[in-house]
Amino acid sequence: MHVLVTGGAGFIGGHLAEAFLEDGHDVTVIDAMDPFYDLGIKEYTLDVHREVADREGVDYDFVEGDIRNEELVNELVDEVDYVYHQAAKAGVRPSVEAPREYDEVNVDGTLNLLDAARNTDLERFVMASSSSVYGGREEYVPFSETDPTMPVSPYGASKLAAERYACAYNEVYDVSAVALRYFTVYGPRMRPNMAISNFVSRCLNDKPPVVYGDGTQTRDFTYIADIIEANRTLLDSDAADGEAVNIGSTDNIEIRTLAKEIRDQLAPELEIEYAERYDADAEHTLADTSKAEQLLDYDPDHTIREGVEKFIEWYRQNREWYEPLVMAS
Known part of the structure; x- marks a missing residue:
């Protein structure tokens, strides 16, 4: 297969591309x-891709480009069998400062890809959505796909709009589309401003971990390997065509407990x-993954504690280049 x-070059997309190359597929990456x-993490990821492609004897192309470029998107989608759409403006907190940019990339960029897909024989369009689409309603924890979607940040709103377009294109234009709602993904090469990477880095440098708010908020942290298997x-x-599906760990932990551990x-x-908590942060997240279990035979292998231990081991091995x-950040 040929996968776009x-x-x-990002965290989840980088691991996906690496996995597809290891499986013997041709891969094109756009980023x-x-x-x-810091782009050093992305550059490291691209080097990993090239090494895997050479070892496996498969084709690999990297295109530096923007999914808002309609002409480029049409050209790339026309050449592949599958699209795994991970590109997005990420982050709840910065979306509050730049809502229009989040809409342009996360919604308009997704529409460019979907429009390109409806004119091809694409096998499947798989897009990354987010638990942020649920908002902060505690009465619905754990979140099920049948629960109301009420995002409390521009980021969450943009991801919800994008996934609704994907499901609509599945219905109206027969584009086989799936939206996977990720719950706080972590692991090797994660964004350096994520809580786990910051806690580990600060502790290894004799600096106290910093928790925003009182730390009683909880998160369903999902290890990257489980995300890859679902994809x-x-x-x-x-x-799962035409569906939005939760992908989480089915376990959650208080942020203060995670920091203490x-x-x-x-x-x-x-x-x-x-430190002061950000208003746009959800109070609690926890995935009901029964739909993923039913449709995808999804069964995550990593508890939060197991995944964190693996990340710490990786961090120590890659500390020289990753820690700075x-x-x-």
Whole structure:
């Protein structure tokens, strides 16, 4: 198969492209190389892709470009069998400062891809959505796909609009489209400004981890390997076409508990610091993954604690190049 991965130099997209190359597929990556965080991580990821492609003897192309470029998108989609759409303006907090840019990239960019797909024989269009579409209504935790979607940030609103377009194109234009609602993905090469990477980095450098708010808010942290397996399934299955599907760990943890556990492993003498919480942050997230289990045979392998242990091990092995990027974020 020939797979196009948008945002393929980023965290999730980078791991997806790597996995598809390892599976023997030809891969094209498009990424705008937006300096939202240090591009050193993306450049490292692209080097990994090239090494895997050479080892596996498959074709790999990297295109530096923007999904808002309609002509470029049409050209790329026309050449592939699958589109795995991971490109987006990420982050709840920065979306509050730039809502129109989030709409342009996350909604208009997705529409460009869907319009290109409706004029081809594409096997499947798989897009990354987010638990942010649910908003912060505690009475619906754990979140099910049948629960109301009430995002409380421009980021969440843009992801909801994008996934609704994908499902509509499945219905109206017969584009086989699936939206996967990710719940706080983490793991090797994650964005350096994420909570787990910051907690680990600060503790290893004898600096106290900083928790925003009182730390009682909870998150369903999902390890990257489980995300990849869910996406791999969609190469062969049409069971989720036209659907939005939760992909989480089915487990959650208080942020203060997570900070304490990382602190206790790495620097037990440190005191945790607390800072003002951001209003756009959801209070709690937890995925009901029964739909993913039914349609995709989804069964996540990693508890939060197991995944964090793996990340810490990877961090130590890659500390020389990764840590300066985290500390600068």
